[in-house]
Amino acid sequence: MSGLPSVGRSAEDVLRDLEQRKARDTDSTASRLWSLVYYHSPQVLEVAQRAYALYISENALNPLAFPSLRQMENEIVGIVKALLHAPPQAAGTMTTGGTESIFLALKAARDYAFFHKPHIAHPEVIAPLSAHPAFDKAAHYLGLKLIHTPLDPSGKADVRAMEAAISESTILLVGSAPAYPHGVIDPISEIADLAQKYGLLCHVDACVGGLILPFLEKSGIAFPPYDFRVEGVTSISADLHKYGYTPKGASVVLYRQRELRRHQFFIYGSWPGGIYASASFSGTRSAGAIAAAWAVLQFLGESGYIEAAKAAWQATQAIRTAIKEIPELYIVGEPNATILALAAHPPLDIYRIGDGLAQRGWFLDRQQHPASLHLTVTAGHNRVVKRFLEDLRAVVSEEKHRSTQRKWRRQAGKALLRTGLAILPERWVRNMARLITRTAQAQEPPRRTAALYGMMAALPTQGSLEKIVEDFLDKALEN
Numbered sequence: 376m377s378g379l380p381s382v383g384r385s386a387e388d389v390l391r392d393l394e395q396r397k398a399r400d401t402d403s404t405a406s407r408l409w410s411l412v413y414y415h416s417p418q419v420l421e422v423a424q425r426a427y428a429l430y431i432s433e434n435a436l437n438p439l440a441f442p443s444l445r446q447m448e449n450e451i452v453g454i455v456k457a458l459l460h461a462p463p464q465a466a467g468t469m470t471t472g473g474t475e476s477i478f479l480a481l482k483a484a485r486d487y488a489f490f491h492k493p494h495i496a497h498p499e500v501i502a503p504l505s506a507h508p509a510f511d512k513a514a515h516y517l518g519l520k521l522i523h524t525p526l527d528p529s530g531k532a533d534v535r536a537m538e539a540a541i542s543e544s545t546i547l548l549v550g551s552a553p554a555y556p557h558g559v560i561d562p563i564s565e566i567a568d569l570a571q572k573y574g575l576l577c578h579v580d581a582c583v584g585g586l587i588l589p590f591l592e593k594s595g596i597a598f599p600p601y602d603f604r605v606e607g608v609t610s611i612s613a614d615l616h617k618y619g620y621t622p623k624g625a626s627v628v629l630y631r632q633r634e635l636r637r638h639q640f641f642i643y644g645s646w647p648g649g650i651y652a653s654a655s656f657s658g659t660r661s662a663g664a665i666a667a668a669w670a671v672l673q674f675l676g677e678s679g680y681i682e683a684a685k686a687a688w689q690a691t692q693a694i695r696t697a698i699k700e701i702p703e704l705y706i707v708g709e710p711n712a713t714i715l716a717l718a719a720h721p722p723l724d725i726y727r728i729g730d731g732l733a734q735r736g737w738f739l740d741r742q743q744h745p746a747s748l749h750l751t752v753t754a755g756h757n758r759v760v761k762r763f764l765e766d767l768r769a770v771v772s773e774e775k776h777r778s779t780q781r782k783w784r785r786q787a788g789k790a791l792l793r794t795g796l797a798i799l800p801e802r803w804v805r806n807m808a809r810l811i812t813r814t815a816q817a818q819e820p821p822r823r824t825a826a827l828y829g830m831m832a833a834l835p836t837q838g839s840l841e842k843i844v845e846d847f848l849d850k851a852l853e854n
């Protein structure tokens with residue numbers, strides 16, 4: 376790692392260095408990652424890069440200094456409002472990502488409750504188990520209690536369990552459209568009805584679905600209602616930097632009522648530096664992310680997004696059809712969008728299949744409960760899906776072979792033990808048995824591989840997993 380040079384280096388030298396460093400990373404434009412990157416095409420990337428570069432120095436903190444940014448933000452929020460059928464009185468803001476949008480929706484709900492339900496001392500939020508950890512994070516920061524409720528066998532929120540969890544202190548119910556782990560859309564109408572019945576707010580996390588479900592619908596695919604068409608929905612988060620194919624740092628949070636949005640603002644009037652006001656969490660904000668988001672929305676237009684949604688859908692269907700023909704694999708739950716979770720029937724180990732795919736250059740995050748591999752299918756994947764499925768079939772067949780070999784080895788070990796019991800001294804047999812048990816345990820990869828969201832890491836599970844991950848993050852962020 377290089378420190379600060381005492382004298383600056385030439386631009387060529389620095390950029391060459393950067394290119395060399397980047398060459399060691401996964402190529403984000405090859406559609407070999409099944410999470411983290413939403414890649415559309417070189418054309419979209421170029422428009423985004425040029426727009427970003429044009430606004431590289433501006434700051435979106437103060438809407439008065441750069442009116443063009445304020446205008447772009449208003450237009451972007453307007454576009455997302457229309458896509459999600461927001462009523463005329465709805466209002467929203469741009470944020471830097473799903474986590475910030477969710478944070479603000481929870482902050483608005485908390486402060487709304489402080490104002491309208493002052494008897495609630497310790498506000499509670501109810502979210503299905505599949506809800507994104509951004510809710511846990513926001514609840515942690517905001518001093519809210521987050522209650523997780525179970526899923527039904529299809530992977531959807533169990534609405535009866537949500538109702539049972541409602542208490543005097545509940546302020547908000549959450550549903551996802553779809554949830555990230557298994558791509559299942561929660562029964563938003565039922566959750567929103569429940570919210571209305573008990574006089575609660577209802578947030579829909581459409582971070583991942585908000586910029587694809589509307590276009591799939593426009594192309595003729597029907598979904599259970601998930602947006603402001605559902606009366607009891609009071610806020611929605613929708614990320615542009617996911618299926619909007621815009622650079623990272625762009626999301627929108629929308630509220631059915633303008634009044635609710637006011638509760639996300641922060642204003643401090645006594646600072647010697649002036650009256651400080653910010654609509655979202657961040658202070659200084661990247662103007663590049665806003666300009667690039669606006670540019671990509673304009674470049675693709677409705678027809679471009681419909682094409683992109685159809686391409687992702689096509690690739691998803693190709694994977695689903697192929698999985699039906701591989702008896703060792705199955706799709707978790709009943710996904711209804713473009714996200715899938717792939718699991719294996721025992722004795723096959725899905726994490727080993729993930730390792731085999733990684734050796735062939737495909738990177739799929741590992742998930743848990745149940746053990747599965749995650750696939751967020753994007754437009755870019757439609758170009759590579761055939762190749763991916765060929766590799767998947769090959770890896771499954773290799774794994775089947777290896778798993779048979781392992782079974783033989785275990786059986787041979789047991790036979791040896793039985794023979795040994797009959798003819799060898801007892802102490803020798805005991806030692807041998809111990810050795811075989813140890814070897815068999817060492818061959819159990821699920822015990823050695825942990826699911827780690829957003830990362831692909833193999834970690835031992837002894838001790839507290841959270842502590843190990845905490846240490847891992849601490850070491851990874853060296854300075």
Ligand SMILES: Cc1ncc(COP(=O)(O)O)c(C=O)c1O
Nearest residue numbers: 472473474507509555580582583
């Ligand atoms: C459903 C859902 N909500 C929230 C988030 C968090 O978004 P971000 O990573 O942009 O903060 C994600 C990210 O994948 C998501 O899939």
